[in-house]
Amino acid sequence: MLRKGMQMLNDPFKNKGTAFTIEERKKYGLLGLLPSCVRTIEEQADEIYRLYQSKNSRIEQRHLLMEVFNTNRTLFFYLMEKHIAEFMPVVYDPVIAEAIEQYNERYIKPQDAAYLSIEHPDLIKEELTDAADGRDIRLIVVTDAEGILGIGDWGVNGVDISVGKLMVYTAAAGIDPSQVLPVSIDAGTNNEKLLKSANYLGNRIKRVEGQPYFDFIDKFVDAVEGLFPKSLLHFEDFGRGTAARILDKYQDKILTFNDDIQGTGIIALAGVLGAMNISKEKLTDQTFLTFGAGTAGMGIAKMLYDELIRQGLTPEEAKKHFYLVDKQGLLFDDTPGLTPKQKPFTRQRSEFANADELTNLLAIVKAVHPTVMIGTSTQPGSFDEAVVKEVAAHTPRPVIFPLSNPTKLAEAKAADLLKWTDGKALIATGIPVKDIEYNGTVYQIGQANNALIYPGVGFGALAAEAKVLNDNMLAAAAHALSGLVDPEKPGAAVLPPVSKLTEFSKRVAELVAESAIDQGLAGDEITDAKKVVEEKIWKPRY
Ligand SMILES: NC(=O)c1ccc[n+]([C@@H]2O[C@H](COP(=O)([O-])OP(=O)(O)OC[C@H]3O[C@@H](n4cnc5c(N)ncnc54)[C@H](O)[C@@H]3O)[C@@H](O)[C@H]2O)c1
Numbered sequence: 001m002l003r004k005g006m007q008m009l010n011d012p013f014k015n016k017g018t019a020f021t022i023e024e025r026k027k028y029g030l031l032g033l034l035p036s037c038v039r040t041i042e043e044q045a046d047e048i049y050r051l052y053q054s055k056n057s058r059i060e061q062r063h064l065l066m067e068v069f070n071t072n073r074t075l076f077f078y079l080m081e082k083h084i085a086e087f088m089p090v091v092y093d094p095v096i097a098e099a100i101e102q103y104n105e106r107y108i109k110p111q112d113a114a115y116l117s118i119e120h121p122d123l124i125k126e127e128l129t130d131a132a133d134g135r136d137i138r139l140i141v142v143t144d145a146e147g148i149l150g151i152g153d154w155g156v157n158g159v160d161i162s163v164g165k166l167m168v169y170t171a172a173a174g175i176d177p178s179q180v181l182p183v184s185i186d187a188g189t190n191n192e193k194l195l196k197s198a199n200y201l202g203n204r205i206k207r208v209e210g211q212p213y214f215d216f217i218d219k220f221v222d223a224v225e226g227l228f229p230k231s232l233l234h235f236e237d238f239g240r241g242t243a244a245r246i247l248d249k250y251q252d253k254i255l256t257f258n259d260d261i262q263g264t265g266i267i268a269l270a271g272v273l274g275a276m277n278i279s280k281e282k283l284t285d286q287t288f289l290t291f292g293a294g295t296a297g298m299g300i301a302k303m304l305y306d307e308l309i310r311q312g313l314t315p316e317e318a319k320k321h322f323y324l325v326d327k328q329g330l331l332f333d334d335t336p337g338l339t340p341k342q343k344p345f346t347r348q349r350s351e352f353a354n355a356d357e358l359t360n361l362l363a364i365v366k367a368v369h370p371t372v373m374i375g376t377s378t379q380p381g382s383f384d385e386a387v388v389k390e391v392a393a394h395t396p397r398p399v400i401f402p403l404s405n406p407t408k409l410a411e412a413k414a415a416d417l418l419k420w421t422d423g424k425a426l427i428a429t430g431i432p433v434k435d436i437e438y439n440g441t442v443y444q445i446g447q448a449n450n451a452l453i454y455p456g457v458g459f460g461a462l463a464a465e466a467k468v469l470n471d472n473m474l475a476a477a478a479h480a481l482s483g484l485v486d487p488e489k490p491g492a493a494v495l496p497p498v499s500k501l502t503e504f505s506k507r508v509a510e511l512v513a514e515s516a517i518d519q520g521l522a523g524d525e526i527t528d529a530k531k532v533v534e535e536k537i538w539k540p541r542y
């Protein structure tokens with residue numbers, strides 16, 4: 001057994017480090033375990049921030065912040081509160097991608113996550129119970145890491161994405177960090193580099209697929225429902241062949257959410273609505289081209305489609321607004337290898353005289369004239385000058401969102417898009433981009449990353465004790481961000497800035513909670529959305 005004082009210092013949910021007062025040091029057996037000076041949280045935060053600034057790479061900065069996170073959650077989130085826009089790219093995307101790639105080499109602590117192995121379905125309950133360690137878990141982010149951002153299969157290294165997504169939940173929306181549990185499902189990996197690496201910490205087996213895999217997922221979901229019945233189960237970075245199938249199975253039965261499908265869909269719709277505010281065009285007049293029709297691409301198409309229906313189009317009319325492009329080129333109803341989610345949105349070859357030539361993006365753009373082009377393809381640079389100029393030739397304010405993450409995979413750089421369209425493009429990117437000056441105007445670039453929306457969505461659903469998260473609640477979230485940017489300002493962004501993340505996450509949470517209440521899906525006692533959201537916000541204070 002750890003000594004009482006050591007137990008306190010080793011518990012990141014309770015530890016205050018040098019901020020323990022003399023009284024507390026006496027009470028918790030900490031006398032002699034700390035230097036004599038008692039610090040305030042402000043002083044501790046200032047010291048860490050100075051140290052942070054002295055680090056000369058972002059991965060080292062991340063490492064420092066993770067050390068704080070691992071030892072003292074309150075201090076970590078206090079720092080996040082003060083420096084949210086600066087720290088987000090370091091603790092989250094894009095630097096998190098580097099951390100995942102270097103996970104084995106840099107491994108020090110397991111970060112209070114639950115590690116489940118496909119080799120031991122019989123141990124799921126025990127593993128979750130041990131990892132929760134008696135805490136009242138309300139939110140789980142689980143990954144099997146088959147599709148980490150756009151960087152592929154990273155096996156157990158992917159646990160960082162579960163940890164990172166949960167950090168953003170607390171920093172943005174105020175979920176109590178002691179009520180969250182990151183989960184890694186180690187179902188093997190097809191990443192040859194990991195399989196061959198002496199340092200790899202996960203199961204050194206090929207990814208388990210098919211029925212045994214889905215049986216494991218079912219067992220996992222059952223265990224979560226049994227152990228943590230009031231929790232929201234958030235799925236992150238599963239593969240194209242599993243993410244939608246799992247969501248479809250569970251979304252009407254339990255409180256669950258797929259961030260890559262639904263979170264990305266909401267933020268992309270919010271961004272397109274923001275673009276419409278600026279261009280003064282109608283959503284129902286747009287032609288959408290989705291480049292990369294996988295998990296995220298189809299989540300986005302579905303959210304845009306649902307909005308067109310809400311705006312009065314029939315399903316047949318709405319579908320005519322979409323063109324999906326994937327590896328095969330423009331997707332037709334007879335294209336081989338279509339996924340179940342792609343099938344309803346395919347086109348017919350008879351619509352085009354040159355259908356068989358529509359296998360590259362430039363040819364497709366020439367044939368289709370999209371007004372909104374969204375990239376979730378993991379193909380860097382695919383929105384090149386010729387493609388972008390062709391889009392801009394047929395619409396006054398082309399809406400172009402290169403959303404693939406991390407930075408190295410983006411379909412285009414925002415500065416190039418502005419240059420190639422003479423400042424006309426309405427842009428959102430997956431990763432944060434600094435303001436860009438072009439021809440005397442300063443352009444702010446919106447970040448269409450699901451991190452801007454999922455914290456509010458999840459928190460709202462939890463605050464309302466919602467039974468499920470349904471399309472109406474997602475739509476409420478997509479509309480929550482409108483009106484936060486002045487569309488008349490030259491160079492205005494299509495989405496509000498990350499510096500306001502905490503503010504607008506609260507608004508998203510309130511509207512999602514309200515939707516649950518209005519639909520009769522909230523907990524019995526819950527009637528006032530604003531009140532329950534306010535009451536449940538956790539603040540990083542000692
Ligand atoms: N900004 C955000 O919030 C956000 C959210 C989710 C995903 N993403 C990004 O989107 C990308 C895709 O993620 P996903 O989860 O949908 O992965 P996915 O594997 O499910 O989908 C990627 C799709 O791109 C297709 N593709 C590959 N090469 C192509 C090519 N040359 N031309 C056209 N299509 C091609 C694949 O066949 C697949 O259908 C990733 O980079 C990810 O980081 C961004």
Ligand SMILES: O=C(O)C[C@H](O)C(=O)O
Nearest residue numbers: 093149150260405449450
């Ligand atoms: O993690 C991100 O930055 C967004 C998204 O969930 C992704 O998979 O790229």
Ligand SMILES: [Mn+2]
Nearest residue numbers: 149236237260
């Ligand atoms: Mn993701």
